[in-house]
Amino acid sequence: MLGLKLPTDPRWVDIATKNIEDILIDHAYCEQKAASNGISLIVQFPERTKLVDTCTEIVAEEWSHFERVLAELKKRGYTLGHKRADEYAVQLNKLERKGGHIDRQLMDKLLISALIEARSCERFRLLSEEIVDEELRKFYYELMVSEANHYTTFLELAKEYMPEEIVKARWQELLDAEAQIIASLAVRGDRMH
Ligand SMILES: [Fe+2]
Numbered sequence: 653m654l655g656l657k658l659p660t661d662p663r664w665v666d667i668a669t670k671n672i673e674d675i676l677i678d679h680a681y682c683e684q685k686a687a688s689n690g691i692s693l694i695v696q697f698p699e700r701t702k703l704v705d706t707c708t709e710i711v712a713e714e715w716s717h718f719e720r721v722l723a724e725l726k727k728r729g730y731t732l733g734h735k736r737a738d739e740y741a742v743q744l745n746k747l748e749r750k751g752g753h754i755d756r757q758l759m760d761k762l763l764i765s766a767l768i769e770a771r772s773c774e775r776f777r778l779l780s781e782e783i784v785d786e787e788l789r790k791f792y793y794e795l796m797v798s799e800a801n802h803y804t805t806f807l808e809l810a811k812e813y814m815p816e817e818i819v820k821a822r823w824q825e826l827l828d829a830e831a832q833i834i835a836s837l838a839v840r841g842d843r844m845h
């Protein structure tokens with residue numbers, strides 16, 4: 653699905669569906685980080701109109717996702733709780749090549765954003781299939797569709813600033829690296845990643 657090279661370990665969804673409070677809290681922060689990432693792209697690349705316009709839309713959507721997760725938490729009598737460590741994101745962000753041409757760095761940022769969208773989309777699909785709560789199944793289905801759109805949007809945006817062949821080659825490298833990261837991390841059913 654979505655080009656990912658390693659499917660999520662089936663144990664993840666088994667544990668996750670039994671840890672709804674933890675999953676919702678961690679998920680809320682995933683939406684917050686997605687919104688923050690969009691904002692920082694806008695601030696770092698203000699002269700790129702297409703990027704600014706696209707990221708502005710994405711930020712609004714990610715923030716509305718955050719609001720929706722917050723509402724699901726409240727409905728169940730839970731509070732947001734503190735942000736948890738996100739080793740997956742830390743490892744993924746290390747794949748960004750610093751220095752060199754700024755367009756190459758921008759491409760890496762956009763492709764890493766696409767990877768996170770793709771993996772989130774895969775996990776939302778699993779939740780939409782396995783969660784007992786009918787309302788949450790629908791919720792995760794809707795968000796899966798939205799994150800799939802973000803995934804393609806980030807990939808397309810990368811092609812605005814770098815030749816398609818270079819983007820495709822780097823995308824394959826990053827897909828391999830992401831699979832290695834997923835394989836190296838413990839299966840945490842209390843985290844989204
Ligand atoms: Fe989102």
Ligand SMILES: [Fe+2]
Pocket residue numbers: 686714769798799802
């Ligand atoms: Fe997203």
